[in-house]
Amino acid sequence: MILSLFAGALITAIAGATPAPAAAELAANAAKPGTLTDLTPAFIAFADETAAMPDAARVTAFHDRFDPLLPGYYNDKGASQARFDTMIAFGLKSFPAIRAKFSTTATSFAAAFARGQQHFRATFPDYRLTVPVYLVHSMSQQDGGTRTIAGRTVLMFGADMIATLHDETTIGAFLDHELFHVYHQRAFGDCPQIWCSLWQEGLATYAASRLNPGVSDRALLLTVPRPIRPAVEPRLAEAMCAVRAKFYSTAPGDYAPLFSFGGNGPFPPRYGYYVGYVLAQKLGEKIPLQRLAKLRPAAVKPLLLAAIDGYGPCAAPAAKP
Numbered sequence: 001m002i003l004s005l006f007a008g009a010l011i012t013a014i015a016g017a018t019p020a021p022a023a024a025e026l027a028a029n030a031a032k033p034g035t036l037t038d039l040t041p042a043f044i045a046f047a048d049e050t051a052a053m054p055d056a057a058r059v060t061a062f063h064d065r066f067d068p069l070l071p072g073y074y075n076d077k078g079a080s081q082a083r084f085d086t087m088i089a090f091g092l093k094s095f096p097a098i099r100a101k102f103s104t105t106a107t108s109f110a111a112a113f114a115r116g117q118q119h120f121r122a123t124f125p126d127y128r129l130t131v132p133v134y135l136v137h138s139m140s141q142q143d144g145g146t147r148t149i150a151g152r153t154v155l156m157f158g159a160d161m162i163a164t165l166h167d168e169t170t171i172g173a174f175l176d177h178e179l180f181h182v183y184h185q186r187a188f189g190d191c192p193q194i195w196c197s198l199w200q201e202g203l204a205t206y207a208a209s210r211l212n213p214g215v216s217d218r219a220l221l222l223t224v225p226r227p228i229r230p231a232v233e234p235r236l237a238e239a240m241c242a243v244r245a246k247f248y249s250t251a252p253g254d255y256a257p258l259f260s261f262g263g264n265g266p267f268p269p270r271y272g273y274y275v276g277y278v279l280a281q282k283l284g285e286k287i288p289l290q291r292l293a294k295l296r297p298a299a300v301k302p303l304l305l306a307a308i309d310g311y312g313p314c315a316a317p318a319a320k321p
Contacts, residue, residue, distance in 0.1 A: 031132035031154070036113060039069075040106035040159050043137040047095045055089040062088055070149050073156070074139065084139070091139040091160065098163060102137070105163040109135050113157075116175030120183075123211055124290065127183050131155050144178040146185070155182060170219040177208040177220075180293070187294045192250040194272075197259055198243060199300050202276015203292060209277070210289050221273070225261060228274040232267055236278065239267055241314035243275050247305070279307045 031037055046065060050058045067075045077084050095102070113133070121127045131146070131153050138158025143165050147156050155178065166174055181204050190196065205220050212219065222228045232239050242265075246254040257263030258272030283303055284292060295303075308314065 031134070031152075033131055034129045036110055036133045036135065038106065038110065038135045040102070040135055040137065044099070044103070047092055050092070055093065058092055059085050059088050062092065070134070070136070073136075073141075073147060073149060087139050091137065095137075098160065101163040102159055105166075106135060106159045109157065109159065109162070112171050113175065116172060116179060119172065119211065120176055120179045124183055124293070127179070129182070130186075131182060133157070135159055144174065146181060153185075165221070165224065170216075173208040173212045173215045173219040174221070176211045177204045180204045180207040184293055188297060188300070191297065193247070194243070194249050194255060194258065195247045195301060195304055196297070197255065198247075198272055198276040198279070199304060200276075201259060201273050202278070202280040205273055205277040206280035206284060207289060207293070209281075210284070220277070222277070224270065226268050228268045228271050232271050232274050235267075236275075237311040239271060239275050240308045240311040242267070243272065244305075244308045244312075244314045247308075279304060282307050282310075 046062065050061055053061065063075055067073075074084070074088065075081065117127070117129065133155045135157045137160050138156065140158075140161060142156060142158050143161035144155070144157045146153055148154070149156075157178075162171070162174075181200065184200065184203065188196075188200065190200075205222070208220055209215055217223050217227065217229055243258070246258070249255070253263065257265045257267070257269065258275075259270060261269045263269070280292065
């Protein structure tokens with residue numbers, strides 16, 4: 001789930017590399033849609049140049065170099081900033097241990113991303129890359145996903161987390177998942193209620209499974225931080241009703257157990273991905289994937305509710321808008 005104005009940083013067009021740009025051109029507000037900006041060489045250079053610094057000074061130098069390029073990605077985290085700065089310090093200090101795998105991942109990413117787009121376009125011929133793409137050291141924030149940087153939607157890939165979570169057997173499904181989010185956003189948009197995330201993440205997981213027949217749960221990230229399917233499947237009706245009870249919620253405390261590593265409950269963290277996947281799979285028995293991808297929110301909501309109710313009976317959602 002980086003960085004700055006070092007000479008090694010590259011902007012890599014999908015078709016191939018271009019000359020190293022000026023520092024201002026690396027900023028997210030200057031990045032062009034359809035380009036991949038690889039900031040991992042700059043991160044490696046920074047890590048080497050600052051290796052002897054004390055942690056606090058090193059974190060300050062990191063912010064000075066990289067916050068202007070990706071405003072909000074490493075800073076402006078409010079009450080969580082101090083904890084995140086601890087993660088930055090740890091990420092820099094522990095980098096030598098992952099350097100070889102990080103570098104291999106970063107070096108191979110542009111070609112893998114180009115192949116991934118070609119593969120995705122075979123199923124969705126109208127796909128176009130309409131956002132800038134960045135490859136960074138995410139400081140353990142993400143392997144991939146969209147973020148709003150400098151007021152723009154940017155597709156971010158974290159080479160550190162890709163190196164940790166993925167290999168040649170999983171990278172294809174992972175890229176299909178993330179590209180589907182970009183593609184799906186055009187029709188579905190976004191909303192803060194849990195049912196929207198249930199659909200967005202469930203349908204992206206389903207799309208990745210359809211585009212990669214026989215793919216494993218590991219490739220679909222349904223085993224992180226621990227296997228979800230074996231814990232949820234025997235209690236699927238209960239899990240469906242738990243989701244239905246929070247269907248319209250926007251509370252972070254309701255979101256966390258479903259789609260992040262936070263929260264406590266009877267099911268594994270991120271179990272909303274699996275529940276959403278099962279629902280998308282069920283709807284996909286009657287509706288082609290290409291059509292599911294184009295459904296507007298007003299059409300999706302009743303379909304999701306009906307599919308969940310098929311596992312019921314469940315209590316009605318706590319609050320209906």
